[in-house]
Amino acid sequence: MPDRAPQQVDRQLPTDEARELISLVRDIAQREIAPKAAEEEDAGHFPREVFALLSASGLLGLPYDAEYGGGEQPYEVYLQVLEELAAARLTVGLGVSVHTLASYALAAYGTKEQQVEHLPAILGGGLLGAYCLSEPSSGSDAASLRTKAVRDGDHWVITGTKAWITHGGIADFYTVMARTGEEGPRGITAFLVPADADGVSAAPPEKKMGMKGSPTAQVHFDGVRVPDGRRIGEEGQGFAIALSALDSGRLGIAACAIGLAQSALDEAVAYATGREQFGRPIADFQGLRFMLADMATQIEAGRALYLAAARLRDTGRPFAKQAAMAKLHCTDTAMRVTTDAVQILGGYGYTADFPAERYMREAKVLQIVEGTNQIQRMVIARHVAGPETR
Incomplete structure (x- = not known):
């Protein structure tokens, strides 16, 4: 069945421009992305036409300089855009994050001449x-x-x-x-x-x-x-560039994970409040109510963690430790929440007639990409306890 339109998260955005941006993204997500997500994922279809629309709408270069066609938005805003896109379809949210990651080296370390020559096409010219x-x-x-x-x-x-x-x-x-x-x-x-x-x-x-x-x-x-x-x-500077890019990229993965988890929670709530057993909605039973409460709490905690890391980045302060924490917590949360969503839907959750099983399959890769969660724990431990002694 088609994915249900995600609930609108009550976001605290810093400017009127950011609020208008989120409104635009939600419109595109609900009109162009979510209705086709299940069918196209099942068919293995990559929605290049959606990325062309995102590029034309100025959404493929949000954190980069307006001088080169970027949106010049803070990471605090860009990541919430990613969350909205991933809630509609992870392929799209993750794709925008990867494109942003691929653009980072040129935007942050390229010469002025390189940026003038290449960035406009990359940020707003339809390239991927x-x-x-x-x-x-x-x-x-x-x-x-x-x-x-x-x-x-x-x-x-x-x-x-x-x-x-x-x-x-x-x-x-x-x-x-x-x-x-x-x-x-x-x-x-x-x-x-x-x-x-x-x-x-x-x-x-x-x-x-x-x-x-x-x-x-x-x-x-x-x-x-x-x-x-x-x-x-x-x-010889490439590895330092790669690691710097990954610090920011991990925040993108964290935001995508929270978007996916939010969609799984929305699906679980809709099912639990509509499904009746023993003469009342199953959402009335304490066991399920507590599961939903835990899912919602984990999602909110993850959202707060990635936004806190983004604000550090936006103000020029070190954020590598917080980026690793956000990637670790948010992707583990996505795995737990999607697994619980399948459980709440019961037998229906195990079928492809509902999106919960797809959310669960998609969540797993987020614990692996851009540094496995075991690597994130190593990064965090080095910040907390210092480097290994051997």
């Missing part, structure tokens, strides 16, 4: 990006990546394979981390690679338990020549 860090043999240990970029005059020749790439095969550009020097993190450099460059190809999309509408694929770089003008930052 992908972020290429992980490889078949280096996931959590990203600093051991093997993709190489070798200098050849005023060009670089990139060779290697990236894995688990969201938008792999459909992106218009790839932000690629490649080894240009010594082993370890100090030998990695970032590049902006057009998807139509000779030697770029993608494997067939992975067959996944959820997020079937969002293609995830290996991307191969077979002697791809890119000019030095597409190198982002200094040689």
